[in-house]
Amino acid sequence: MSTLTWHAVGAYGIAAAIYLLHLVGLRRGAENAGRALLAIGVTLHFADIGVRCYHGSNPISSTPEAMSLVAFIVAAVYLLTSLRYQLTAAGAFVAPAVVALILLARLAPAEAPVQDGVTLPMMGRLGQAHILLATLGVAVFAFAAVLAVVYLFQDRSLKRKQLDRAVDRGTPLDTLDRLAHRCVSIGFPVFTLAIVTGAIWVARLGILHGQGTLRPEYLIAVGTWIAFAVLIIARVGAGWRGRRAAWLTLGGFGGTALVVAAYFIRHAV
Amino acid sequence: MPGANIDLLLVGVSHKTAPVAVRERLTVDPEAIAAALTELTGLAPVREAVMLATCNRVELYVAADDADRAAAGLAEVLARRAGVGVPELAEHLYQHRDSAAVRHLFRVASSLDSLVVGEPQILGQTKQAYDAAVQHGTAGAVLRACFEEGAFRVARRVRRETAIARNPVSVSSVAVDFARQVVGDFARRRVLIVGAGKMSELAARTLRTHGATLTVINRTRARADEMAKQFGADVADWENLRGALVAADIVIASTGAQRPVLTLDLLTQVRKARRGRPLCLLDIAVPRDVEPAVGELSDIYLYDIDALQKVAGEHRAERAEEAAEAESVVEEELGRFVKKWRNRQRGPMISALQTHFHGIARAEVMRLSGGVDEKERKARLDIAESLVKKLLHQPMTALRDDDPDAAMSLVQALQRLFSLSPVAALPAEAPGEGSADKKATGS
Numbered sequence: 001m002s003t004l005t006w007h008a009v010g011a012y013g014i015a016a017a018i019y020l021l022h023l024v025g026l027r028r029g030a031e032n033a034g035r036a037l038l039a040i041g042v043t044l045h046f047a048d049i050g051v052r053c054y055h056g057s058n059p060i061s062s063t064p065e066a067m068s069l070v071a072f073i074v075a076a077v078y079l080l081t082s083l084r085y086q087l088t089a090a091g092a093f094v095a096p097a098v099v100a101l102i103l104l105a106r107l108a109p110a111e112a113p114v115q116d117g118v119t120l121p122m123m124g125r126l127g128q129a130h131i132l133l134a135t136l137g138v139a140v141f142a143f144a145a146v147l148a149v150v151y152l153f154q155d156r157s158l159k160r161k162q163l164d165r166a167v168d169r170g171t172p173l174d175t176l177d178r179l180a181h182r183c184v185s186i187g188f189p190v191f192t193l194a195i196v197t198g199a200i201w202v203a204r205l206g207i208l209h210g211q212g213t214l215r216p217e218y219l220i221a222v223g224t225w226i227a228f229a230v231l232i233i234a235r236v237g238a239g240w241r242g243r244r245a246a247w248l249t250l251g252g253f254g255g256t257a258l259v260v261a262a263y264f265i266r267h268a269v
Numbered sequence: 270m271p272g273a274n275i276d277l278l279l280v281g282v283s284h285k286t287a288p289v290a291v292r293e294r295l296t297v298d299p300e301a302i303a304a305a306l307t308e309l310t311g312l313a314p315v316r317e318a319v320m321l322a323t324c325n326r327v328e329l330y331v332a333a334d335d336a337d338r339a340a341a342g343l344a345e346v347l348a349r350r351a352g353v354g355v356p357e358l359a360e361h362l363y364q365h366r367d368s369a370a371v372r373h374l375f376r377v378a379s380s381l382d383s384l385v386v387g388e389p390q391i392l393g394q395t396k397q398a399y400d401a402a403v404q405h406g407t408a409g410a411v412l413r414a415c416f417e418e419g420a421f422r423v424a425r426r427v428r429r430e431t432a433i434a435r436n437p438v439s440v441s442s443v444a445v446d447f448a449r450q451v452v453g454d455f456a457r458r459r460v461l462i463v464g465a466g467k468m469s470e471l472a473a474r475t476l477r478t479h480g481a482t483l484t485v486i487n488r489t490r491a492r493a494d495e496m497a498k499q500f501g502a503d504v505a506d507w508e509n510l511r512g513a514l515v516a517a518d519i520v521i522a523s524t525g526a527q528r529p530v531l532t533l534d535l536l537t538q539v540r541k542a543r544r545g546r547p548l549c550l551l552d553i554a555v556p557r558d559v560e561p562a563v564g565e566l567s568d569i570y571l572y573d574i575d576a577l578q579k580v581a582g583e584h585r586a587e588r589a590e591e592a593a594e595a596e597s598v599v600e601e602e603l604g605r606f607v608k609k610w611r612n613r614q615r616g617p618m619i620s621a622l623q624t625h626f627h628g629i630a631r632a633e634v635m636r637l638s639g640g641v642d643e644k645e646r647k648a649r650l651d652i653a654e655s656l657v658k659k660l661l662h663q664p665m666t667a668l669r670d671d672d673p674d675a676a677m678s679l680v681q682a683l684q685r686l687f688s689l690s691p692v693a694a695l696p697a698e699a700p701g702e703g704s705a706d707k708k709a710t711g712s
Contacts, residue, residue, distance in 0.1 A: 159570065
């Protein structure tokens with residue numbers, strides 16, 4: 001890992017500690033410090049991605065690089081959203097997740113950029129577009145999942161009549177629900193395009209290189225897409241909101257996480 | 270903290286010493302505050318005055334040369350205002366002087382002396398009282414230091430460093446906070462008020478101020494109409510209770526019914542129709558209006574009067590714990606304030622002492638220099654000035670001592686020995702006109 005990466009991880013790590021302490025009630029009023037450190041982390045992370053790009057490892061050249069980009073997008077989206085909404089509790093999930101993703105990405109075995117056995121030059125524009133769209137989709141769904149988790153925690157606090165926890169560290173349920181829905185609404189078309197470009201790419205690879213075998217992650221990706229489609233249709237058509245929507249969002253994100261994990265394990269092995 | 274030599278005097282009554290029957294007679298309309306302040310600074314020993322009048326206290330903070338006379342005068346003013354004799358009012362009055370008065374002011378501004386400890390209004394009221402005094406020219410150096418550099422700073426620190434005002438302690442505030450955690454901002458939110466009793470009116474008034482849209486539903490339509498008219502609310506027919514519940518974001522139930530009117534069956538149907546949209550149910554009726562099992566339904570958040578009171582009670586206990594921490598902040602700030610005050614007094618006292626001695630020397634030289642020429646008179650003046658400088662060198666060095674306590678005792682000694690007034694030792698920030706004239710006693 002480069003010095004820049006370590007510094008970014010350090011800033012994210014301290015931000016994570018502050019947010020976690022805030023969540024458990026040991027350090028109140030630390031949201032500004034947490035946000036400042038997260039902003040430093042995002043800046044350093046952006047510089048790190050830029051430097052790696054300059055040296056030929058662009059964010060879509062491999063699964064670890066894509067994971068690092070997901071972490072960057074999640075952190076940046078959280079940072080921007082937290083400027084408008086009181087989302088301190090979500091910070092306790094976002095910051096540690098970002099640290100974990102970067103560490104996984106950067107500590108994974110280094111090897112030549114490979115995707116599905118295809119080197120970057122072989123990917124072509126379609127393959128690159130697929131990976132970029134999938135990365136963006138996963139990042140937005142990840143943020144939606146964080147909001148869904150916070151929703152479920154907040155729901156539990158309010159059901160248990162714990163105003164102290166709810167008021168001090170939470171966000172109104174309605175706000176969390178609306179934000180999560182907005183994320184899914186943005187992520188779904190992006191993920192749909194990723195699925196379509198991916199399907200065409202795999203089909204072409206099968207024809208051109210004989211490498212387009214049907215893998216489990218393809219099926220999981222389609223399953224995930226269906227889960228999010230159901231969520232959007234249920235929300236728009238039948239007005240589904242609240243806990244059910246939160247659980248479905250988590251289910252959908254679980255699918256995307258499995259797909260990413262499958263790619264990552266294949267890369268690592 | 271004795272001997273701080275801050276000539277602040279406080280005379281007043283509060284909820285702790287006087288019943289409302291006495292306090293209500295002492296309240297002052299904002300329009301009448303100027304006249305009241307003028308009356309206070311019209312008392313002979315009073316140089317500066319601030320009048321803090323709220324529903325729980327009426328306190329007069331003054332800077333005065335003769336504290337005993339000033340206290341007697343202030344008691345007379347208050348007694349006259351209350352329409353009673355001084356002895357009758359005396360049992361309700363309290364007074365503090367010097368650093369004890371400053372401590373009291375710090376505690377009041379920090380809401381440690383309030384009926385509901387930690388309530389936020391008192392700081393605003395204290396600021397208003399001080400601003401009124403500044404506006405009417407009755408606040409000078411002493412009160413400016415005590416309020417601006419002291420009380421407001423302490424109150425901000427207490428609020429920032431302790432959790433004394435973090436959580437609400439009244440049932441209605443707790444209910445509003447629960448509702449806010451469910452639906453967020455109240456603007457454009459629909460609040461359904463089930464039952465048109467006195468408690469409902471109270472809740473309606475609170476939520477109306479937060480911008481919510483109200484709908485009243487009551488078995489007796491006429492009563493609902495009456496209440497709706499009062500709060501600019503809509504009215505729904507009792508037969509349409511289910512539909513009104515589906516449309517609402519917050520429900521306040523406060524009927525006089527002996528059995529729950531919002532049953533599990535009804536709310537199960539409502540929940541289904543709402544498709545996961547969260548509903549906050551505030552049941553403030555006794556007997557309860559909502560079946561307790563409703564609280565188990567997902568996406569429905571039920572809070573009855575016991576739950577609200579329990580949370581309010583927990584918050585009150587929390588505040589009591591935080592109050593101890595706040596008291597230590599007050600003591601720390603009082604120590605800092607007194608030290609600063611003493612330091613502030615040294616500089617002007619040195620000047621006053623020099624002016625005093627040089628004035629005497631010059632006067633004596635002039636008296637004994639009749640008939641001598643200008644050159645000789647100047648030579649004599651130089652000798653006298655030089656003598657004064659040499660004589661004052663040691664006292665000046667001692668006054669500039671780093672230890673403020675040691676220096677302060679010297680300042681007090683000098684004041685007594687040479688009749689140097691502490692007023693003359695204050696920074697040259699005169700209070701407003703009218704009161705300024707009689708306060709400059711000089712040395």
